[in-house]
Amino acid sequence: MQCYQYLAAITAVANTLDAIPGIDHKLPHSAIADWMAVNDIEAEDLLYISPERLAAIVESLIRENQPRILHAA
Numbered sequence: 001m002q003c004y005q006y007l008a009a010i011t012a013v014a015n016t017l018d019a020i021p022g023i024d025h026k027l028p029h030s031a032i033a034d035w036m037a038v039n040d041i042e043a044e045d046l047l048y049i050s051p052e053r054l055a056a057i058v059e060s061l062i063r064e065n066q067p068r069i070l071h072a073a
Contacts (some may be wrong), residue, residue, distance in 0.1 A: 002043075009043035010036070016058045017053070 010029050011059075013036060019025060040059050046054060 005047055006033075006043040009041075009046040010049075012046055012054055013041075013058060016055050017062075019055070020059065020062065 004028075007029075010032050013032050014027065014029065017032070041057075041061075046057075
């Protein structure tokens with residue numbers, strides 16, 4: 001069950017990233033998973049929050065780490 005939760009969280013982050021202008025679209029899930037691990041983002045924390053809250057979290061982290069995301073792919 002945890003694998004499905006982790007995949008759902010990564011997919012939610014991937015969809016959020018795809019909606020942000022200026023970010024490489026369709027990043028590999030492995031790059032997103034690594035980025036989540038570096039930023040201490042737990043899958044369980046993302047499963048029950050609103051899409052708006054998820055977007056706010058991801059956007060705030062991107063402003064700090066954008067060079068790492070762009071080079072991750």
